[in-house]
Amino acid sequence: MRQRLVPYLLVVPSFILIVTLLMGLSSVLGWSLDDGTGSGATFAQYESLVTNASYRRFFTSSLWLAGVATAVALVLGFPAAYYMETKASPRQRKLIFAALLAMFLSDYVLKMFGLVLILGRTGLVNKLLLWLGVTDEPFRLMFNEFGVLVGLISGILPYMILSLNGVIARLDKRLQEAAALLGAAPWQVFLLITVPLCVPGILAGTMLSFLLSLNSFVTPMLLGGGRVDMIAVFIFDQSINLGNLPLGSAAAGILFLISAAAILALTVAGDRFHRRFQR
Amino acid sequence: MTRSSMPSILQITTFGVLLFMALPNLLILVISFNSAATLAFPPTGLSLKWYANVFSTPSFAVGIKQSLLLAATSCAVSMVLGVLASLAIVRFRFFGRQAANVFVMAPLFVPEIVMGIAMLLWANTVLFISNTAVLVVLHCLIVLPYVVRLVVANLQGMDPNLESAAMLLGARPHQAFLHVTLPLLGKGLLGAAVFAIVMSFHNFTATMFLVGNSPTLPVAAYQYIRTENDPTVAALSTLTMLGGILAVYLMEKWIGLERLVR
Incomplete structure (x- = not known):
């Protein structure tokens, strides 16, 4: 009997x-339903987040x-991961891998x-463009959506590539060769053989990056x-700077639901893929 | 024809992507040695004064101390919790084992910003808990799934017969664990610990909710960037990059980089 309790005792601290x-999390839920009296519950916060256009913008703009950032990271990350796993020498590969991990772990x-x-206004790109005479005025490259997109892409690229190189390393080269032998053009091989075989990694990387x-x-x-406008900024502003915990909590609740839905959707997609191709 | 031109396009894209990812770090490195008190390009002269400035800036001094303390404590706590849970998951067959596995991984599925506000609200319900203690709990939550994943992978790669042999020869289970399992796991544990320290040290978004007036290093750096405009933060970044490179080296040595992501 004592023996059977051991595993339970081991997991109790965690x-x-x-x-x-x-x-x-249940406090977040509680606060988001708070109606100010402390006794009743209301969906008013959720309602205002959905109906008020200036609140809704934070969600639509974030999504x-x-x-966009995830799509660009996928398009940029795939060739990098592909090169790393199929074309690079073992030494090169190890070097790229270490660089990626350093990036992944950097602040x-x-x-x-x-x-x-x-x-920035006096940043590298603008200095370079001014020096080359491409422009007389510095371009506005940040403090707008473009700057945010560049930041997001740069942040998620290591995750995307590290999710992709696993599936690419396991690719069965013979399938690509067979398709090429049967007359498929390189782009056909890529779209019809390589990409579908990489779907699990693509899904994982997409989900993580998104x-x-x-x-x-x-x-x-x-x-x-x-x-x-992005959700995280809204949640922080509402709950910390403006002290509006009910609204901040409701926004956090919606973010949680969106994330859960994304995870669920991609898991289902992954399962379907497995059932179809890996029997 | 395409066979010879394909790799070059691939090579260029790969190089471009790597450059795009590395460029911010390279620029930080260059500008941290700039003698002028601006962040503009190109640098005007060579100087080490910003490095000295890192340590004389009070918020950074406090931040470094706070972050190191937090990383060390949450690493130690989550390693103990994680190793125990991993042992249960890998070495025992019990009712609810799969559920336990999922449960321990739960923090991975909670968006970080939601975790931040959740732990803030949790702290409000617990009386007499210090800011630092709440931060330790938060960081343990963030780090635990990674620790369990790495330790489980290590345990699965280990021959359970070695433990059985030790017990067959008369060792009690805890003796078998201390004298056989733990030494065999040694390097894997060290690697997981380094990973935990790095994850905790760099956490920003969730931590932001709970720092109060003793900011961790990333929060201090963020506040500095928003108000000041000199290369001190660049010098700080260079120092943390050195830390990052050391971490990668140690992890390669102890668990192998491949193992970390597969």
Whole structure:
């Protein structure tokens, strides 16, 4: 009998820790339904988030920016991961891998600061363009959506590439060769053989990148200068700066639901893919 | 024809992508040695004064201390919790094992900003808890899933017969764990610990909700960037990059980089 209790005793400490998070999450739910009297519950906060256009903008704009950033990161990351796994020498590969990991582990705030040095009024790009005579006036490359997108993409690229190179490394080369032998053009091989085989990695990388972008706080603050609306900034402003915990909690609740829906959708897509191709 | 031109396009894209990711760090490195008190290009002279300035800026001094303390504590706590939970998940067959596995991974599915506000509200319901203690709880939550994943992978790669052999020869279960499992896991544990420290040290978004008036290093850096305009933050970044490179080196040595992401 004592033996059978051992595994439960081993997981209890972790459980207690996770329970604090569940308590916190239920507080978020509680606050989001708060009607000010302390006894009743109301959906008024959720309602105003959906109906009030200036609140809704934070969500639509975040979803849009996260979607675009993820798509660009996928398009840029795929060739990099593909090169790394199929064309690079073992030495090169190891070097790229270490560089990616260093990037993955480097400080996000400081990375965004580095981008400010590139995109700012007196930053590298503008200095270069002025020097080349392309323009007389510095371009406005940050404090707008463009700056935020560059920041988001730069932040998620390491995650995207690290999610992709696993599936690419496991690609069965013979399938591509067979397709080429049967007369498929290189772009056909790529679209009809390579990409479908990489779907699990693409889904994982897309999900991770999308959620990370959606959650981004530093990027809209430093590269958007507070002029680009994103959910994380809204939640922080409402709950900390303006002290409106009910509204902040309701926004957090919606963000949680969006994330859960994204995870669920991509998991289902992944399962379908497995059932279809991996019997 | 296409066969010979394909790799070059691929090569250029790869190089471009890597450059795009590395460029911010490279610029920070260059500007941290700039003698002028601006962040503009090109640098005008060579100087190390911003490095000295990092340590004489009070908020950075406090931030470094706070972040190191937080990283060390949450690493230690989550390693203990994580190793125990991983042992249960890998070495035992019990009712609810799969559920336990999912439960421990739960923090991964909570957006960081939601986690921040959740723990803020949790802290308000618990009486007499210090800011630092709440931060430790938060960071343990953030780090635990990664620790469990790495330790579980390590345990699965280990031959359970070694433990059985030790017990067959008369070792009690805890002795088998201390004298056989733990030494064999050694390097894997060190790697997981480094990963935990890095994750905790750099956490920003969730931490932001709970720092109060003793900011961690990333929060201090963020506040500095928003108000000041000199290369001190660049010098600080260069120093943390050195830390990052050390972390990558240690992880490669102890668990292998491949293992970390697969």
